[in-house]
Amino acid sequence: MNEVQAKKQIESLRNEIAAHNTAYYLEDAPQISDFEYDMLMKELRDLEEDFPQFTDVDSPSQKVGGEVQKSFTPIRHPRPLLSLENAFNVEDIGAFISRLAKAGIKNPLFLVEPKMDGLTLSVTYRGGSFFAAATRGDGVTGENVTANAKVMRAIPRKLQKELPYLTVRGEVYMPKAAFAELNAVREENGEALFANPRNAAAGSLRQLDPNVTAARRLEIFFYDVIDVQGIEISSQSRMLKDLSALGLPVNPEQRICHNLEDIGAYIVEMTEKRHRLAYEIDGLVIKLDDIAVRETLGATGKFPRWAIAYKFPPEQAQTVVEDIIVGVGRTGAMTPAAVLQPVFLAGSKIRRATLHNEDNIRDKDIRIGDTVLIQKAGDVIPEVVRVLSDKRSGTEKEFAMPRFCPECGSPGVRLPGEAVRRCINIDCPARIYESIIHFASKKGMDIEGLGPGVIRRLLDEGLIHDIIDIYHLDKEKVAALPGFGLLSADNLFRAVEKSKTRPLKNLLFALGIRHVGEQGAKILANTFAHMDDLIATDQETLTAIPEIGGIMAQSIVNFFGEENNLALIRSLAEAGINMAGETQISGQTGPFWGLTFVISGTLPGLGREEVKALIEINGGKTSSSVSRKTDYLLLGENPGSKLDKARELQVKTLDLSGFLLLLEGEGAHA
DNA sequence: GCACCTCGAGTTCA
DNA sequence: CTCGAGGTGC
Numbered sequence A: 001m002n003e004v005q006a007k008k009q010i011e012s013l014r015n016e017i018a019a020h021n022t023a024y025y026l027e028d029a030p031q032i033s034d035f036e037y038d039m040l041m042k043e044l045r046d047l048e049e050d051f052p053q054f055t056d057v058d059s060p061s062q063k064v065g066g067e068v069q070k071s072f073t074p075i076r077h078p079r080p081l082l083s084l085e086n087a088f089n090v091e092d093i094g095a096f097i098s099r100l101a102k103a104g105i106k107n108p109l110f111l112v113e114p115k116m117d118g119l120t121l122s123v124t125y126r127g128g129s130f131f132a133a134a135t136r137g138d139g140v141t142g143e144n145v146t147a148n149a150k151v152m153r154a155i156p157r158k159l160q161k162e163l164p165y166l167t168v169r170g171e172v173y174m175p176k177a178a179f180a181e182l183n184a185v186r187e188e189n190g191e192a193l194f195a196n197p198r199n200a201a202a203g204s205l206r207q208l209d210p211n212v213t214a215a216r217r218l219e220i221f222f223y224d225v226i227d228v229q230g231i232e233i234s235s236q237s238r239m240l241k242d243l244s245a246l247g248l249p250v251n252p253e254q255r256i257c258h259n260l261e262d263i264g265a266y267i268v269e270m271t272e273k274r275h276r277l278a279y280e281i282d283g284l285v286i287k288l289d290d291i292a293v294r295e296t297l298g299a300t301g302k303f304p305r306w307a308i309a310y311k312f313p314p315e316q317a318q319t320v321v322e323d324i325i326v327g328v329g330r331t332g333a334m335t336p337a338a339v340l341q342p343v344f345l346a347g348s349k350i351r352r353a354t355l356h357n358e359d360n361i362r363d364k365d366i367r368i369g370d371t372v373l374i375q376k377a378g379d380v381i382p383e384v385v386r387v388l389s390d391k392r393s394g395t396e397k398e399f400a401m402p403r404f405c406p407e408c409g410s411p412g413v414r415l416p417g418e419a420v421r422r423c424i425n426i427d428c429p430a431r432i433y434e435s436i437i438h439f440a441s442k443k444g445m446d447i448e449g450l451g452p453g454v455i456r457r458l459l460d461e462g463l464i465h466d467i468i469d470i471y472h473l474d475k476e477k478v479a480a481l482p483g484f485g486l487l488s489a490d491n492l493f494r495a496v497e498k499s500k501t502r503p504l505k506n507l508l509f510a511l512g513i514r515h516v517g518e519q520g521a522k523i524l525a526n527t528f529a530h531m532d533d534l535i536a537t538d539q540e541t542l543t544a545i546p547e548i549g550g551i552m553a554q555s556i557v558n559f560f561g562e563e564n565n566l567a568l569i570r571s572l573a574e575a576g577i578n579m580a581g582e583t584q585i586s587g588q589t590g591p592f593w594g595l596t597f598v599i600s601g602t603l604p605g606l607g608r609e610e611v612k613a614l615i616e617i618n619g620g621k622t623s624s625s626v627s628r629k630t631d632y633l634l635l636g637e638n639p640g641s642k643l644d645k646a647r648e649l650q651v652k653t654l655d656l657s658g659f660l661l662l663l664e665g666e667g668a669h670a
Numbered sequence B: 001g002c003a004c005c006t007c008g009a010g011t012t013c014a
Numbered sequence C: 001c002t003c004g005a006g007g008t009g010c
Helices: A001-024 A033-048 A092-102 A146-150 A175-187 A197-205 A211-215 A236-245 A260-276 A291-297 A358-364 A430-441 A451-462 A466-470 A475-480 A486-501 A504-511 A517-525 A533-538 A539-544 A551-559 A563-574 A609-616 A643-648 A657-663
Strands: A075-076 A111-117 A117-127 A129-135 A139-141 A165-173 A221-231 A253-258 A280-286 A307-311 A316-328 A334-343 A348-354 A372-378 A381-387 A421-423 A596-600 A621-623 A633-634 A652-655
Touching: A001 A033, A092 A260, A092 A280, A092 A307, A111 A236, A111 A260, A111 A307, A117 A197, A117 A221, A129 A139, A129 A146, A146 A211, A165 A197, A175 A197, A211 A533, A221 A236, A260 A280, A260 A358, A280 A291, A316 A430, A334 A372, A348 A381, A381 A451, A430 A451, A430 A466, A430 A504, A466 A486, A466 A563, A475 A486, A504 A517, A504 A533, A504 A563, A533 A551, A533 A563, A539 A551, A551 A563, A596 A609, A596 A643, A609 A621, A609 A657, A633 A643, A633 A657, A652 A657
Parallel strands: A596 A621, A596 A633, A633 A652
Antiparallel strands: A075 A139, A111 A253, A111 A280, A117 A129, A117 A165, A165 A221, A280 A307, A316 A334, A316 A372, A334 A348, A334 A421, A372 A381
């Protein structure tokens, strides 16, 4: 094809796609199938790739799957969308029921529904017509996704009855089959795959371009009325019938239960049945059916008292340990990992699982060739639960921890009383590589664009050998690297330049002094006015600092006793890196003064570090684990074991909206 | 010396 | 998130 033909073809494809895009906005306009639409798009992309001279930012191909969308307008919910307390076993539900009994509720009636694994959407109708839709967001403020919800066929434009006003809450999901189909197409097109239907649904709904949403099959089940004029709501079961009569999709799978036994039986039934459902569920929601009774209960902290969410136990899978390999970390720690026969588990393909240390392998008696049961701890990190020993054939090989570093051959030493074996060679290539990653990381010098991949290449090409080389890179040589250009080399240089002004605490963390982590670095940077003061100090002075004991002090003194390290710091100073400490934030002020927070799970909208900074600015402290001294556990999505601990110790919990309310209200000590 | 808080270090997949 | 180990208070 010549240029002229290509240009013509590209234009006509763009027009055709644009026409279909507009058609999606119009009711009952003729629609092409998802498949045809994708094919048109693919053809356009291919052509644009072959003839980049015709590439145009306005092309419909550029609007799909591009950059992360950030321009949805925030919408404040009329009433906060509360999240539910979680139950992980029948005992938790038992406790929930006894709490109800204690509150004087006799013969309660429960409505139990599947807990859809999707994303919450609130939809508003005015005069019986679709008006707006918003995501849950943090519960108080969501994102306006009206344009996208409008193209979802599962959400009716008009209700069967003309209510003056209705805001309902539902869960958007992508059926398993649609998810599989979508991923198959994406794979064919060489696009990134979605990990699971929920991510696919979320990704499809949160699109700048509603055409993408329209092309995906999204469904919704409604299950709650936030606000209504025109009908009386007396019970959950009645409400579901009413919603259904209005033409809103409602999950037919639901059951009335009278007691813990009923609920337990339903859990058993659904645990088995859930794999046969067309959509994914991650638990069951147990609600008091009677709305009037609910109102006598109200809400505790941030959860309504009248409902609880049961979560299925983590999915487990069987696989075979094909090998056990040993990696070497920044400190020389030799960490064994199981290479697994790839297996799908909870939305991702698992190939490896950490085995922590040699003792763990011995305790669980894990051998190469064993069939093992794995699960994801906290829904993310795979772990070997146990060996299925009756599947042993006798050909399995016992694993022996190597005595020498697999990277450099130096001895690996295990100190008495320690669980890990460490490579003792300070110049071990693996250790240098990991040290540089640590140095450039976010909590370290925060050099954007200098991640593991780039560092690997710079090392391999001999452009860097050590940390200090980062500040003496040759721009032309970087630009000449495969995959690099003038622009990316320039960006890297700018990021390196920017890192020179980081606060001292970042530098101290970046240096990777043993036993000095994020917290330790912060304390040191607040105590010493300058790096030179820290270098000149002695062990005694260090030990006198709160939170710094003998071992940490020793480690710090040792570090600055090494000529290599001093030379590195001198060179860094010459390169212009900031060495001045921070003036301590003083004063006992802020709404959170004296309060300790622990964060669990992922927080929608806000990053963990941002929340942490927010707490500290307001005088509060954050900690990584729940204890009796914890004032609040801040709950994100999918909280892990910290929630169990908090419940055990009766620590108060907050979700993000409750947290923000606390901050605004300044009633933190009430 | 012990119990209990905290922190550090390593980790998986998209 | 989990594990191990350092720091502190009793």
